[in-house]
Amino acid sequence: GNSVTQMEGPVTLSEEAFLTINCTYTATGYPSLFWYVQYPGEGLQLLLKATKADDKGSNKGFEATYRKETTSFHLEKGSVQVSDSAVYFCALRGGSNYKLTFGKGTLLTVNP
Amino acid sequence: NAGVTQTPKFQVLKTGQSMTLQCAQDMNHEYMSWYRQDPGMGLRLIHYSVGAGITDQGEVPNGYNVSRSTTEDFPLRLLSAAPSQTSVYFCASSARGGEGDTQYFGPGTRLTVL
Numbered sequence: 001g002n003s004v005t006q007m008e009g010p011v012t013l014s015e016e017a018f019l020t021i022n023c024t025y026t027a028t029g030y031p032s033l034f035w036y037v038q039y040p041g042e043g044l045q046l047l048l049k050a051t052k053a054d055d056k057g058s059n060k061g062f063e064a065t066y067r068k069e070t071t072s073f074h075l076e077k078g079s080v081q082v083s084d085s086a087v088y089f090c091a092l093r094g095g096s097n098y099k100l101t102f103g104k105g106t107l108l109t110v111n112p
Numbered sequence: 113n114a115g116v117t118q119t120p121k122f123q124v125l126k127t128g129q130s131m132t133l134q135c136a137q138d139m140n141h142e143y144m145s146w147y148r149q150d151p152g153m154g155l156r157l158i159h160y161s162v163g164a165g166i167t168d169q170g171e172v173p174n175g176y177n178v179s180r181s182t183t184e185d186f187p188l189r190l191l192s193a194a195p196s197q198t199s200v201y202f203c204a205s206s207a208r209g210g211e212g213d214t215q216y217f218g219p220g221t222r223l224t225v226l
Contacts, residue, residue, distance in 0.1 A: 042219060043202055044202065089155070098143045098160070098208070098213070100145075102154040102156075
């Protein structure tokens, strides 16, 4: 079955530091890949997505590239801000169904 | 548009009580689903529906029932609440068609079972 493994947190960074959160997946076929973000006390919001190999998703300074050869979709941001503090979830959606499979989430805390 | 709405926001139950968590969306989405979020577990799918009158089980369906009588509403019923059902519950919806359709999440219901 499908599965997503993402870097365990928590991750604590200083403002303007570089961020990488690793995500690898197992799936049959050609899944779509997503990063969702959950701010404290809120629901999940889509951050970015990629639907085929070598696609790069980007939003709010975050980027992730769909790497089929390494089955990875790592999240990066060049300079984090305090407002980026949140839980980040990697997810995939594959096959003929519409179910999302999530990683366990990575808590990011950015200090001023 | 309101998007995906959930009620109540918070709920405390005693073991054995039943209740219904409400979920509604105004985007005419065919696909709706319920997840529970527990610390260190990510989100796990409870039940989902691909259209009115059609529902199916996810990873963790035991103790929960769903029905989908309209496109807009997808309530989740706890038949006899147990402490193991203490969690945060999220409803989500998406349009049907294509692998990349985005799922939109509600704000969540925080449930405590004593």
